[in-house]
Amino acid sequence: MCYTECVKYYNEGEEKRPEIARLWARSTGSYLVMKRTDKQAALAELATLYPDAKPALHYSTPYELLVAVILSAQCTDERVNIVTAKLFERYSTPQAMVTLTQKQLEKYIFSCGFYRMKAEHILSASRDILEKFDGEVPNTVEMLMTLAGVGKKTANVVYSVAFGGAAIAVDTHVFRVSNRLGLAKGTTPLAVEEALCKAIPKKDWSKAHHWLVYHGRRVCHSQRPACESCTLKHLCDFAKHKPKK
Ligand code: SF4
Missing domain, CATH: 1.10.340.30 (Hypothetical protein; domain 2)
Structure with a gap:
């Protein structure tokens, strides 16, 4: 099953989605993009979790x-x-x-x-x-x-x-968390950046970069993401399709 087919079927009906999700996940090891309302909920949760997210690098110019x-x-x-x-x-x-x-x-x-x-x-x-x-x-x-x-x-x-420009920098954390959550799917940083720009209101682009970096560093680690304690797990495709131990 190719991605385009998957999205087409996915958009056809609510009742088909669980089955399509399983097929897609099984055939690619990847997961479906979120519904729009889920994206909004995920962004709202990230904003609540990291209201003061800012760059960790020190600089003055x-x-x-x-x-x-x-x-x-x-x-x-x-x-x-x-x-x-x-x-x-x-x-x-x-x-x-x-x-x-x-x-x-x-x-x-x-x-x-x-x-x-x-x-x-x-x-x-x-x-x-x-x-x-x-x-x-x-x-x-x-x-x-x-x-x-x-x-x-x-x-x-x-x-x-x-x-102060509007842009979403896709580093390793943004790439990983966006793909896992289903907020933005892509196999390259540029593809993820484009998908994020579509999913997130422009006024939040810069902040969203920091939210996703914080979440990647603190919770959604590259190895062993802390899904059990993650407050986004009910929205997250990775968590939904993670094999049960
Ligand atoms: S549920 Fe797991 S995979 Fe999904 S965002 Fe949270 S930590 Fe990452």
Whole structure:
């Protein structure tokens, strides 16, 4: 059974849904998208659970946030905050950063992992900011993505967090929780982002990113999600189809 077929049948009638859900789950190991009312209920619950959700990375300017987000790939926010606390004491602007050599920067960021590539990206992005954007971090997703090491996720984070733009950055937590819940289905971050943008009112896009990150970190862990204590379990396709022990 393909996904399109599944959605078509799913939309045909309430009584067919449990059967279709089982067939879809069995054939793909995945689960159905939520009904619209369930999506609204899930978003309302997430908003209640995490009213103060905010970025965990420390920064005081768009440039610092950009550097921190580049460093956060495959690294914990806690580790990045330790590294940037030292780095930003002297190198918190693109002007200052480009005075470092690749090797010098690598020494600062070594513990974040992938340090050669990250140092290269930070220096290259800093030079671009100076040469192409008059020393200011660009404030659109498209322009941000022209910088070295800046993909859609990083651009969305900087755009939404530093500039207050409406965007949903899909990191590993957002990707996992959205798919499990059935809030947005997709096999790539871009597909999940597009589905989330359709499911969530634009005014909540940025907040929803933080809600899903918090839920992924605190409850819906990658290994062993805490479904028994999760207040979204009555809405969640993963929980509904999880094999009973
Ligand atoms: S019920 Fe389980 S899988 Fe679903 S959102 Fe909660 S923790 Fe994640």
